[in-house]
Amino acid sequence: xxxxxxxxxxxxxxxxxxxxxxxxxxxxxxxxxxxxxxxxxxxxxxxxxxxxxxxxxxxxxxxxxxxxxxxxxxxxxxxxxxxxxxxxxxxxxxxxxxxxxxxxxxxxxxxxxxxxxxxxxxxxxxxxxxxxxxxxxxxxxxxxxxxxxxxxxxxxxxxxxxxxxxxxxxxxxxxxxxxxxxxxxxxxxxxxxxxxxxxxxxxxxxxxxxxxxxxxxxxxxxxxxxxxxxxxxxxxxxxxxxxxxxxxxxxxxxxxxxxxxxxxxxxxxxxxxxxxxxxxxxxxxxxxxxxxxxxxxxxxxxxxxxxxxxxxxxxxxxxxxxxxxxxxxxxxxxxxxxxxxxxxxxx
Amino acid sequence: xxxxxxxxxxxxxxxxxxxxxxxxxxxxxxxxxxxxxxxxxxxxxxxxxxxxxxxxxxxxxxxxxxxxxxxxxxxxxxxxxxxxxxxxxxxxxxxxxxxxxxxxxxxxxxxxxxxxxxxxxxxxxxxxxxxxxxxxxxxxxxxxxxxxxxxxxxxxxxxxxxxxxxxxxxxxxxxxxxxxxxxxxxxxxxxxxxxxxxxxxxxxxxxxxxxxxxxxxxxxxxxxxxxxxxxxxxxxxxxxxxxxxxxxxxxxxxxxxxxxxxxxxxxxxxxxxxxxxxxxxxxxxxxxxxxxxxxxxxxxxxxxxxxxxxxxxxxxxxxxxxxxxxxxxxxxxxxxxxxxxxxxxxxxxxxxxxxxxxxxxxxxxxxxxxxxxxxxxxxxxxxxxxxxxxxxxxxxxxxxxxxxxxxxxxxxxxxxxxxxxxxxxxxxxxxxxxxxx
Numbered sequence: 122x123x124x125x126x127x128x129x130x131x132x133x134x135x136x137x138x139x140x141x142x143x144x145x146x147x148x149x150x151x152x153x154x155x156x157x158x159x160x161x162x163x164x165x166x167x168x169x170x171x172x173x174x175x176x177x178x179x180x181x182x183x184x185x186x187x188x189x190x191x192x193x194x195x196x197x198x199x200x201x202x203x204x205x206x207x208x209x210x211x212x213x214x215x216x217x218x219x220x221x222x223x224x225x226x227x228x229x230x231x232x233x234x235x236x237x238x239x240x241x242x243x244x245x246x247x248x249x250x251x252x253x254x255x256x257x258x259x260x261x262x263x264x265x266x267x268x269x270x271x272x273x274x275x276x277x278x279x280x281x282x283x284x285x286x287x288x289x290x291x292x293x294x295x296x297x298x299x300x301x302x303x304x305x306x307x308x309x310x311x312x313x314x315x316x317x318x319x320x321x322x323x324x325x326x327x328x329x330x331x332x333x334x335x336x337x338x339x340x341x342x343x344x345x346x347x348x349x350x351x352x353x354x355x356x357x358x359x360x361x362x363x364x365x366x367x368x369x370x371x372x373x374x375x376x377x378x379x380x381x382x383x384x385x386x387x388x389x390x391x392x393x394x395x396x397x398x399x400x401x402x403x404x405x406x407x408x409x410x411x412x413x414x415x416x417x418x419x420x421x422x423x424x425x426x427x428x429x430x431x432x433x434x435x436x437x438x439x440x441x442x443x444x445x446x447x448x449x450x451x452x453x454x455x456x457x458x459x460x461x462x463x464x465x466x467x468x
Numbered sequence: 469x470x471x472x473x474x475x476x477x478x479x480x481x482x483x484x485x486x487x488x489x490x491x492x493x494x495x496x497x498x499x500x501x502x503x504x505x506x507x508x509x510x511x512x513x514x515x516x517x518x519x520x521x522x523x524x525x526x527x528x529x530x531x532x533x534x535x536x537x538x539x540x541x542x543x544x545x546x547x548x549x550x551x552x553x554x555x556x557x558x559x560x561x562x563x564x565x566x567x568x569x570x571x572x573x574x575x576x577x578x579x580x581x582x583x584x585x586x587x588x589x590x591x592x593x594x595x596x597x598x599x600x601x602x603x604x605x606x607x608x609x610x611x612x613x614x615x616x617x618x619x620x621x622x623x624x625x626x627x628x629x630x631x632x633x634x635x636x637x638x639x640x641x642x643x644x645x646x647x648x649x650x651x652x653x654x655x656x657x658x659x660x661x662x663x664x665x666x667x668x669x670x671x672x673x674x675x676x677x678x679x680x681x682x683x684x685x686x687x688x689x690x691x692x693x694x695x696x697x698x699x700x701x702x703x704x705x706x707x708x709x710x711x712x713x714x715x716x717x718x719x720x721x722x723x724x725x726x727x728x729x730x731x732x733x734x735x736x737x738x739x740x741x742x743x744x745x746x747x748x749x750x751x752x753x754x755x756x757x758x759x760x761x762x763x764x765x766x767x768x769x770x771x772x773x774x775x776x777x778x779x780x781x782x783x784x785x786x787x788x789x790x791x792x793x794x795x796x797x798x799x800x801x802x803x804x805x806x807x808x809x810x811x812x813x814x815x816x817x818x819x820x821x822x823x824x825x826x827x828x829x830x831x832x833x834x835x836x837x838x839x840x841x842x843x844x845x846x847x848x849x850x851x852x853x854x855x856x857x858x859x860x861x862x863x864x865x866x867x868x869x870x871x872x873x874x875x876x877x878x879x880x881x882x883x884x885x886x887x888x889x890x891x892x893x894x895x896x897x898x899x900x901x902x903x904x905x
Binding site for chain 2: 148151
């Protein structure tokens with residue numbers, strides 16, 4: 122058919138191992154979806170806390186990106202600001218702060234998150250703990266007063282009173298009767314960190330993340346479920362001025378439980394990969410949160426709980442791999458057989 | 469079916485651009501180069517030498533080795549030489565170069581096989597030169613000759629065609645439906661299978677409908693279609709066995725041991741035709757697609773035709789190709805030159821330009837675990853990667869790397885674009901090497 126002599130052949134085509142196509146959902150788009158899921162929470166925080174919330178969020182996102190860029194430039198590494206992971210850290214950190222925090226303190230928090238927790242441990246994917254959570258904890262321990270001064274929402278502010286306690290603070294002080302209604306806690310008209318208060322906005326974000334398959338629902342469901350069930354049982358046993366159901370809902374809606382379960386505990390890097398380990402991770406987060414809230418000095422325990430479980434995550438993964446993946450199963454069987462053989466010989 | 473258990477799978481774009489392209493028959497090229505390595509197992513030795521005249525269907529390659537099938541000429545003409553060429557796997561293969569005389573004279577010895585018993589059937593299948601046409605090129609006669617003959621068997625016909633772009637199996641199902649039914653009935657008779665399940669992905673409703681209609685018309689009750697999910701990799705042998713029978717087939721286990729005979733739909737269609745006219749496997753229906761090809765379509769091509777000639781038949785290159793794949797983009801092999809000849813197990817030739825040829829640069833692993841949840845067998849590709857980096861054979865074995873079938877789902881789904889499937893292949897090679905020591 123063809124005169125092969127006159128045809129140009131292509132003899133140096135590109136070769137590579139299969140597959141030859143990849144998904145369009147790369148790291149940058151994944152992070153973009155997390156940012157989109159944070160939008161409802163961000164809007165709610167600006168609505169309730171006004172311009173300071175807006176400024177603090179922008180400063181945190183920008184300074185996290187700047188620290189990442191600066192560190193990588195300084196060390197001659199490939200600059201990875203474009204993957205947006207630093208911005209996500211910045212926004213999550215901002216959502217964990219009270220809106221009245223001085224901007225320079227927030228920047229210190231960003232430095233801790235990005236440089237100390239993320240980059241010094243090897244950058245994206247290598248950090249042992251959630252950068253935003255550690256940033257918040259460092260700020261909480263360093264500037265306790267400022268970090269626990271909670272501005273009231275614009276709806277509940279008066280000329281004289283601009284700050285007030287959080288629901289969990291009231292609970293710790295034994296002044297539960299002054300706590301806001303569950304309805305106010307659901308829509309976010311309460312004192313607290315900027316992003317934590319409006320539960321409905323966080324649930325919208327959670328729905329977006331699950332719908333776009335950015336996260337698996339296992340961790341948030343296990344976390345929030347454990348908080349609910351634990352407090353239900355606790356208050357059913359202990360009793361109190363409110364019903365156990367009321368208190369269970371109170372604990373879910375108050376503080377950082379829902380926000381932490383949605384945006385912090387589900388951080389890929391610091392949560393386990395195996396399904397069974399994810400379940401244990403979520404339950405662990407819920408348990409530690411409740412133990413801190415009910416039995417420890419701090420009124421709120423979500424960030425400590427997540428940090429604690431971050432450190433546990435590799436261990437949980439290891440256990441899950443051994444138990445459900447069958448790693449070392451043969452050795453175990455051999456050991457068992459040897460033990461039994463020893464017993465036989467002992468007889 | 470609510471509650472039905474499926475293996476993990478991923479959604480990959482279908483790109484079945486050529487599904488509506490009725491098959492065209494390519495005229496015989498001036499020259500064919502027929503490879504002597506067209507099956508898993510031993511390569512054949514040429515039975516002809518330079519200057520010999522050959523006819524269509526004449527046996528030109530065979531060997532005494534156990535695992536092989538003979539190779540037949542796809543054209544009539546004169547052998548102009550025996551060449552050696554580097555193949556797509558990196559090794560070397562022998563090519564018998566035949567200059568066609570354009571007459572396509574058929575070897576007079578070709579007649580429908582007379583089959584009376586099971587060994588006769590196996591011998592006929594072996595003589596036909598049939599290998600697994602889904603891509604694995606495993607000699608089919610061996611597959612139809614299970615050790616446990618007589619045990620209850622199910623014949624599973626693989627019409628999933630889960631790879632993007634490829635539509636040749638789809639066209640076979642639409643155009644050669646009767647041959648598939650005849651071939652399946654013959655196989656069922658000789659492997660003593662009681663049932664035949666044709667697994668077809670839900671994105672080919674016309675094929676499913678056609679089969680069901682013909683079963684009803686002909687009163688066939690021992691065959692049925694199974695609509696598979698439209699996800700990748702439904703067409704992988706071990707996945708298909710699970711979807712069709714619920715049985716778990718581990719790597720290294722023959723499907724026959726589980727009472728399953730799995731065969732590609734095109735293999736079965738060929739067999740149906742072969743039992744009627746006795747013409748061995750000398751041509752193949754191949755999907756030609758990709759953004760570098762002017763006129764994509766499905767073409768029946770004589771085995772040994774150079775890819776360049778095939779592309780020329782499809783209107784030539786539209787723009788400069790940078791990557792040409794034999795097979796689909798998920799598991800296909802990138803070849804270095806378009807001088808390569810068509811082989812038996814080709815089901816697609818995809819020519820891509822620069823825009824489609826390269827995948828984005830690798831970035832840092834974000835430990836999202838998508839590779840693990842995409843793996844049909846729930847393996848842990850990130851674990852393989854770490855263990856391979858440390859050359860830790862024990863850890864690779866612990867993680868059961870040999871179970872990996874290299875489907876590429878992990879690489880596809882990775883947001884950091886890590887070449888995980890490639891690392892799995894390297895890891896498997898490392899384990900094999902270590903076990904040989």
